[in-house]
Amino acid sequence: MNAPLLQVRGLRKSYGERVVLADVDLSVYAGDVVCLIGSSGSGKSTLLRCLNLLEPIDDGTIHLDGREISDPLIDPREVRRQVGVVFQAYNLFPHLSVLDNCTLAPRRVHGLSRADAESAARELLMRFGLGDHVDHHPDRLSGGQQQRAALVRALCLRPSVLLLDEITAALDPELVGEVLALVRELAADDVTMVLATHEMAFARDVATTVCFLHEGRILESGPPSQLFGAPREERTRAFLSRVL
Amino acid sequence: MVFFGIAIAALVSSPGFAAVRESFFDLDFAGDSVGGIASHFWVNVKLFLICEVLILVVGLTVALTRASRAPVLAPLRILAVVYVDVLRGIPTVLLVLLLGFGVPALQLQGLTSDRTVWAGVALVLSYGAYVAEVFRAGIDSVHPSQIASAQALGLSQGETMRFVVVPQAVRRVIPPLLNDFISLQKDTALVSVLGIFDAVFYAQDYANYHFNYTPYVVVAAFFIALTIPTARFTDWLQARMRAREQAAAR
Numbered sequence A: 001m002n003a004p005l006l007q008v009r010g011l012r013k014s015y016g017e018r019v020v021l022a023d024v025d026l027s028v029y030a031g032d033v034v035c036l037i038g039s040s041g042s043g044k045s046t047l048l049r050c051l052n053l054l055e056p057i058d059d060g061t062i063h064l065d066g067r068e069i070s071d072p073l074i075d076p077r078e079v080r081r082q083v084g085v086v087f088q089a090y091n092l093f094p095h096l097s098v099l100d101n102c103t104l105a106p107r108r109v110h111g112l113s114r115a116d117a118e119s120a121a122r123e124l125l126m127r128f129g130l131g132d133h134v135d136h137h138p139d140r141l142s143g144g145q146q147q148r149a150a151l152v153r154a155l156c157l158r159p160s161v162l163l164l165d166e167i168t169a170a171l172d173p174e175l176v177g178e179v180l181a182l183v184r185e186l187a188a189d190d191v192t193m194v195l196a197t198h199e200m201a202f203a204r205d206v207a208t209t210v211c212f213l214h215e216g217r218i219l220e221s222g223p224p225s226q227l228f229g230a231p232r233e234e235r236t237r238a239f240l241s242r243v244l
Numbered sequence B: 001m002v003f004f005g006i007a008i009a010a011l012v013s014s015p016g017f018a019a020v021r022e023s024f025f026d027l028d029f030a031g032d033s034v035g036g037i038a039s040h041f042w043v044n045v046k047l048f049l050i051c052e053v054l055i056l057v058v059g060l061t062v063a064l065t066r067a068s069r070a071p072v073l074a075p076l077r078i079l080a081v082v083y084v085d086v087l088r089g090i091p092t093v094l095l096v097l098l099l100g101f102g103v104p105a106l107q108l109q110g111l112t113s114d115r116t117v118w119a120g121v122a123l124v125l126s127y128g129a130y131v132a133e134v135f136r137a138g139i140d141s142v143h144p145s146q147i148a149s150a151q152a153l154g155l156s157q158g159e160t161m162r163f164v165v166v167p168q169a170v171r172r173v174i175p176p177l178l179n180d181f182i183s184l185q186k187d188t189a190l191v192s193v194l195g196i197f198d199a200v201f202y203a204q205d206y207a208n209y210h211f212n213y214t215p216y217v218v219v220a221a222f223f224i225a226l227t228i229p230t231a232r233f234t235d236w237l238q239a240r241m242r243a244r245e246q247a248a249a250r
């Protein structure tokens, strides 16, 4: 097998006295969809933020494409070009149109011309059903549309890994489906993703690997059939019986 | 309206009204002075227009310096804090007097001794400190999640400020800024303390010569005519922003 695209070894992270992540090992191969599950406060968001270097880590290493990105000499901006993130609360820029939201980083960070950035963004927006909203400001869109626009914004940077942090958690139930459908489509296109989610049915369907986090540790991980079908750990069973 | 009615009734029925009417509301003197006042009012308008632009530049620069995080800018940050603290503390009229009389008296080579210029500088420094605080409040009001998502997209701190934070901050502070500008329009009258022939000093000169205060009332009318459009524009903008926020919150 090839080397993993993203590899985490012995990651440790604490806020002051409080250890939030400990001994985290994780290997993500190209085309993988890794789902992080676990109760609220187990460290899913923090792990994703560390992968994107939005949080400094205390110990351990993170390799992206064979290069150690946890090295303090690495420019985090270079890493963030390759690692896209979408947050729970979409965080679109309210003063920019949907199109300008999607082209800001490609133009400023990747140095694309306006025409190139716009044609690429338009294509993705059309593909994900936002063609009618290209020139609208985010406040004109529904929550589901905003979250899809945020996904397109991240995709416009052509990241090699996409991190999604509970992207459906802030949505009304009837809007969850349209966003998950988009993620399924990306998974079918072999986009590599690490996502924190509470949607167990979705994780079972789409994930190649599911990791159960408990108090900052990956207690158990494996293919969804194993983790959902025959969980090894007592705590995993307890968590699953609560959410399924 | 009722309040105005009572105020006018009190004015008209006051024992000294006859005398006041003669010295403040004399139509002949009003007609005679209005042309001169109008031409000197141009000094006030010009001062306002030029200072306004410079104040925006100073205010935004100071606010951005204070909001910056780079360690190398630490001395500039301290300077910005001192500037705001000191300049906000000095009454504007004192600053006009100090710069308007003080700097030309230094007779420094290469510095103009035009008191109007130094009066303008005083207004810019004084209002720049206020406007810097308005901009800073706007910058602080942009939610941290906006900055996080700009950084997650790979934007540098400078790019995040320029493309994400400042545009949102500026939109939010336009109404308070316009308020400060209404106040600036009036404060251009302070240059008269330097004996600069603006509309106020002209009116003062005329009043002293003719022993009649009617020109003061005429100048007041000019200032009202200048500030009311700005005030209505501010109201309109605020109403529009409120409507937009409500639409967004729906």
Ligand SMILES: Nc1ncnc2c1ncn2[C@@H]1O[C@H](COP(=O)(O)OP(=O)(O)O)[C@@H](O)[C@H]1O
Binding pocket: A015, A020, A038, A039, A040, A041, A042, A043, A044, A045, A046, A047, A196
């Ligand atoms: N900025 C922070 N400062 C201090 N503690 C934090 C911070 N962010 C998260 N935590 C703590 O870290 C733990 C893990 O949080 P988080 O990663 O958000 O969990 P999850 O996403 O699984 O709900 C929680 O106990 C939370 O209180």
Ligand SMILES: [Mg+2]
Binding pocket: A044, A045, A046, A165, A166, A196
């Ligand atoms: Mg979370």
